[in-house]
Every structure is written in structure tokens, then in C-alpha cells.
Amino acid sequence: xxxxxxxxxxxxxxxxxxxxxxxxxxxxxxxxxxxxxxxxxxxxxxxxxxxxxxxxxxxxxxxxxxxxxxxxxxxxxxxxxxxxxxxxxxxxxxxxxxxxxxxxxxxxxxxxxxxxxxxxxxxxxxxxxxxxxxxxxxxxxxxxxxxxxxxxxxxxxxxxxxxxxxxxxxxxxxxxxxxxxxxxxxxxxxxxxxxxxxxxxxxxxxxxxxxxxxxxxxxxxxxxxxxxxxxxxxxxxxxxxxxxxxxxxxxxxxxxxxxxxxxxxxxxxxxxxxxxxxxxxxxxxxxxxxxxxxxxxxx
Amino acid sequence: xxxxxxxxxxxxxxxxxxxxxxxxxxxxxxxxxxxxxxxxxxxxxxxxxxxxxxxxxxxxxxxxxxxxxxxxxxxxxxxxxxxxxxxxxxxxxxxxxxxxxxxxxxxxxxxxxxxxxxxxxxxxxxxxxxxxxxxxxxxxxxxxxxxxxxxxxxxxxxxxxxxxxxxxxxxxxxxxxxxxxxxxxxxxxxxxxxxxxxxxxxxxxxxxxxxxxxxxxxxxxxxxxxxxxxxxxxxx
Numbered sequence: 017x018x019x020x021x022x023x024x025x026x027x028x029x030x031x032x033x034x035x036x037x038x039x040x041x042x043x044x045x046x047x048x049x050x051x052x053x054x055x056x057x058x059x060x061x062x063x064x065x066x067x068x069x070x071x072x073x074x075x076x077x078x079x080x081x082x083x084x085x086x087x088x089x090x091x092x093x094x095x096x097x098x099x100x101x102x103x104x105x106x107x108x109x110x111x112x113x114x115x116x117x118x119x120x121x122x123x124x125x126x127x128x129x130x131x132x133x134x135x136x137x138x139x140x141x142x143x144x145x146x147x148x149x150x151x152x153x154x155x156x157x158x159x160x161x162x163x164x165x166x167x168x169x170x171x172x173x174x175x176x177x178x179x180x181x182x183x184x185x186x187x188x189x190x191x192x193x194x195x196x197x198x199x200x201x202x203x204x205x206x207x208x209x210x211x212x213x214x215x216x217x218x219x220x221x222x223x224x225x226x227x228x229x230x231x232x233x234x235x236x237x238x239x240x241x242x243x244x245x246x247x248x249x250x251x252x253x254x255x256x257x258x259x260x261x262x263x264x265x266x267x268x269x270x271x272x273x274x275x276x277x278x279x280x281x282x283x284x285x286x287x288x289x290x291x292x293x294x295x296x297x298x299x300x301x302x303x304x305x306x307x308x309x310x311x312x313x314x315x
Numbered sequence: 316x317x318x319x320x321x322x323x324x325x326x327x328x329x330x331x332x333x334x335x336x337x338x339x340x341x342x343x344x345x346x347x348x349x350x351x352x353x354x355x356x357x358x359x360x361x362x363x364x365x366x367x368x369x370x371x372x373x374x375x376x377x378x379x380x381x382x383x384x385x386x387x388x389x390x391x392x393x394x395x396x397x398x399x400x401x402x403x404x405x406x407x408x409x410x411x412x413x414x415x416x417x418x419x420x421x422x423x424x425x426x427x428x429x430x431x432x433x434x435x436x437x438x439x440x441x442x443x444x445x446x447x448x449x450x451x452x453x454x455x456x457x458x459x460x461x462x463x464x465x466x467x468x469x470x471x472x473x474x475x476x477x478x479x480x481x482x483x484x485x486x487x488x489x490x491x492x493x494x495x496x497x498x499x500x501x502x503x504x505x506x507x508x509x510x511x512x513x514x515x516x517x518x519x520x521x522x523x524x525x526x527x528x529x530x531x532x533x534x535x536x537x538x539x540x541x542x543x544x545x546x547x548x549x550x551x
Binding site: 033036038055056057059061062064066067069070071072073074075076077078079080082097098101102105106107 | 370416417418424425426429431432434435436437438439440441442443444445446447449471472475476478479483
């Protein structure tokens with residue numbers, strides 16, 4: 017996904033004079049050629065993340081379209097007040113593109129992991145949050161976002177699905193349960209393939225989205241109404257329950273049950289190893305999702 | 316004669332501030348910036364209410380957002396704000412709060428109050444104007460002036476921007492530091508040194524001396540970002 021991001025943005029720098037890239041050392045080599053071709057539109061501040069967001073805000077104030085990139089903890093968590101004040105409060109936009117996701121950097125440890133990034137951004141109004149599950153989706157999302165002037169977060173990951181899906185604001189339905197089905201499963205971004213596999217033998221509707229904010233409440237309401245039970249299992253690749261309040265809002269007009277899968281909130285996982293091992297520890301591997309789905313849907 | 320013309324002089328600023336704070340309640344934070352703000356808007360910046368949306372206008376960013384009465388007064392004196400708007404400041408329906416919001420205040424380039432945001436925003440603005448090649452009719456590039464306090468310089472975000480600005484060649488950026496010795500631990504050796512070592516040109520002047528301020532802001536430049544240290548004693 018990072019390669020697709022760099023290729024798409026390098027092409028945008030050639031085509032769109034508003035486009036600018038703002039970096040804090042991370043991935044600077046991927047934009048070196050553009051920095052020569054487009055003086056002043058690839059700005060590497062060195063390891064200065066507060067200035068990175070502030071400079072992006074200033075660029076946007078002059079009408080440019082800043083694309084800001086770093087590892088998720090250094091892009092969202094360290095300069096969070098700059099995101100709140102230097103972008104949102106100024107009423108200017110930017111495209112923030114992170115790598116690392118929740119535990120791509122499993123061997124690096126906690127310092128390079130940000131399972132809470134979407135929850136943090138969710139405390140601010142007006143952000144569109146995309147969680148792509150395939151490199152082609154990254155390309156499509158960027159092409160849609162770059163001509164705009166709104167606030168967009170793209171959360172890239174090393175985990176991908178086998179095939180891309182159409183990018184848009186609505187839930188995609190991958191499998192439709194019967195009128196007597198047990199409920200609806202919503203898989204976010206790269207969680208799709210394993211969720212389909214984990215629920216293959218259940219009578220449930222499986223939907224997928226790469227756009228978690230704004231959340232498609234209307235779509236979830238309709239899918240749940242058509243299912244046999246108003247029960248929703250949410251499978252997200254970041255902090256457990258990040259979108260639970262969206263499900264609650266979507267279904268506030270009826271009695272319902274819901275359960276959220278995601279990265280554990282109650283403990284810090286102090287282990288290295290592989291992303292697959294972290295997924296297993298958080299119950300986000302196929303086996304863990306399958307077990308949680310059977311428990312939740314009472315089958 | 317309109318009220319704008321009536322309240323358009325330097326001598327009118329205390330009366331304008333009085334509309335907000337009451338005559339007896341001028342505080343040091345607002346007064347410390349008064350003369351710098353006046354000199355900038357009266358003699359330095361190429362921006363008027365008529366050019367407030369012009370891409371080639373000069374920009375003034377108030378980073379030290381607390382104590383904004385002097386800023387609002389100067390904006391009113393220069394016609395960006397109606398004088399009557401000053402009455403009722405900080406009330407629910409007023410666009411004017413104790414910290415300015417650019418979305419609400421005509422003429423305010425940024426919203427501020429949380430210290431340490433203005434200088435990085437100003438650097439980004441300066442870089443954005445330069446990257447787009449924006450020029451005035453006379454061929455010169457617009458300048459970006461940001462006002463910070465010496466206490467505000469404690470915020471590390473400023474030092475990220477100070478270090479980056481000269482190395483990125485931002486010669487269209489000016490920082491004016493209102494130095495009223497309010498930093499908790501001071502700046503041994505002087506504030507200017509923090510800028511000089513990072514490649515800035517620095518000029519230190521009395522923050523009440525209009526001609527000296529004008530000269531510091533407008534004297535021929537050397538192709539580097541400029542820091543003007545304006546010394547002010549609170550209440551003086």
C-alpha cells in the first residue's frame with residue numbers, strides 16, 4: 017500500500033499544482049524525484065511532527081492541498097493538538113496518510129503502534145476516515161480525495177485482502193443471509209477476507225466498508241432490518257469498539273445486540289513477533305473471529 | 316463622518332479597547348502588543364479590508380492569541396471590523412472572544428490561543444505562497460508576519476519551525492517576538508540567539524518605538540527569515 021500511495025501521490029504532484037507532500041523524514045526517499053521536479057511542493061521537515069501538521073495547515077491556508085505522511089503514532093498521536101487546532105480549528109483540510117496501522121510494526125514494539133488512531137480522530141468533527149484493504153483502493157481513495165479541500169485520513173496497512181472492492185461511502189454486501197439469519201457482520205478494511213472465511217458456515221449477512229467515518233448508518237440499519245435478528249458483529253483492525261457508538265446510533269430505533277472485535281483495550285500487549293501473532297493475540301485471526309461469531313450469534 | 320473614520324487613529328486605540336475591557340481594565344497582555352500591531356497594520360503590511368481575500372496580500376498571524384483586545388482594536392481602526400462589534404465581546408453572539416477565531420473574526424488569518432501553533436502555520440503559509448509563485452503587481456512576493464510572545468517560545472513546536480524555516484529558505488517569513496520577560500525560565504543569552512543559530516536574521520528594538528519597529532520590519536533584507544525581538548515592559 018505504501019508503494020501505491022507514493023506512486024499515486026507522485027503522479028498527482030505532476031498533474032495538480034495544488035498538491036504538496038509534507039513529511040517528517042519517514043518515506044522521504046520515495047518522493048525525492050518529485051522534490052527535484054516540483055520545488056517547494058515536497059517539504060521534509062526532518063523529525064518534527066508538530067511542525068509537519070502546522071506547516072500543512074499553513075499550506076492549506078494558501079489554497080494548497082497538503083498530503084501529510086508518517087507512521088501512525090507520529091502522524092496522529094504525537095501532534096494531535098496540531099490536528100485539532102492547526103487543521104480543524106482553522107477550518108482547513110489535509111490528507112493524512114499513515115503507515116504501520118495497529119501492529120504492522122510488531123517487531124518494533126509499542127512505540128510504533130497506534131491502535132487508537134481512529135478513536136482519537138473520532139473525537140474531532142469533520143474527518144473522513146478510510147481504512148483500505150487493498151493497494152488499488154489506496155489509489156482510488158487518493159484520486160478522490162486530492163481534488164477536494166476536506167479533512168481525510170487514510171490508514172494504510174501491511175495486511176490486505178485478496179481483491180480490491182469499490183471505494184465509496186456505503187457498506188458493500190459480500191454475502192446476504194436468509195430472512196431468518198442470525199444477524200449482520202461488518203468487516204472493516206483488511207479484516208474482510210478472514211471475516212468471510214470465519215463466518216462461512218453461518219447464516220449471516222456480511223458487509224464490508226473502507227470508509228468508517230462518516231459511517232454508513234443508513235446502510236447498516238437497512239441490512240439489519242432485512243436480517244432475522246438485529247444483532248451486529250463489528251470486526252475492526254484497530255481499537256476494539258471504535259465504531260460501537262455508530263452501530264448504536266444506527267440501531268437506536270430498535271432492540272438490538274452488538275459485539276465489537278478489535279485490538280484489546282484493557283492491556284498493552286508487550287510482545288514482538290509477527291503481525292499474524294498479534295492478530296491471534298487480539299482474537300483478530302480467522303479462528304478468533306470464528307469463535308467470537310459463534311458465541312455472539314448463539315450457534 | 317462614519318464611525319470607522321472617527322476611530323481610525325493610533326490615539327483612538329485606547330477608546331476602542333475601552334469598548335471591550337472598560338477604561339480601567341487594560342491588561343498587560345493586550346497592551347504589550349499594541350504598538351507592534353499598530354505599526355504593522357499602519358505602515359508595514361500590504362493588506363486592507365478590500366484585499367483581505369487577495370491571494371497576494373501580506374498576512375499577519377497572531378499566534379499569541381490571549382489578550383486580543385489590542386488586535387481587535389487595530390482591526391477595527393483599520394476597517395476590518397465594525398467598531399460596534401467590539402461592544403459585547405466574549406458574549407455568546409459576539410464573534411470576538413478572549414482568543415480569536417479566524418472563522419468568526421474578519422481580518423484574522425488564524426484562530427489562536429493554544430500557544431505554539433502560529434509559527435508553524437506561518438511557515439507553511441510562507442512556503443505555500445512561494446511554492447505557488449504568488450506575486451503582487453509590483454513583482455514582489457507577499458510576506459508573512461507572525462507574532463509570538465517570549466513565554467510562548469517555551470512551546471517546542473516553535474523550535475521545530477525555527478529550525479526548519481531558514482534551511483527551507485523561507486525569506487518571506489518574519490517573526491516578531493514580544494519580549495516582556497514572561498518566560499518561566501527566561502532565555503539566557505537572549506531570544507535572538509535562538510534564531511541566529513538557526514540561520515535567521517535578527518533585529519532587536521524597543522516594542523513601543525514606532526520608527527524603530529518600522530525600520531526593523533522594512534530595512535533591506537538579506538535573504539533569510541527575519542526575527543524582530545520587540546522588548547516591552549508590562550504596563551509601560
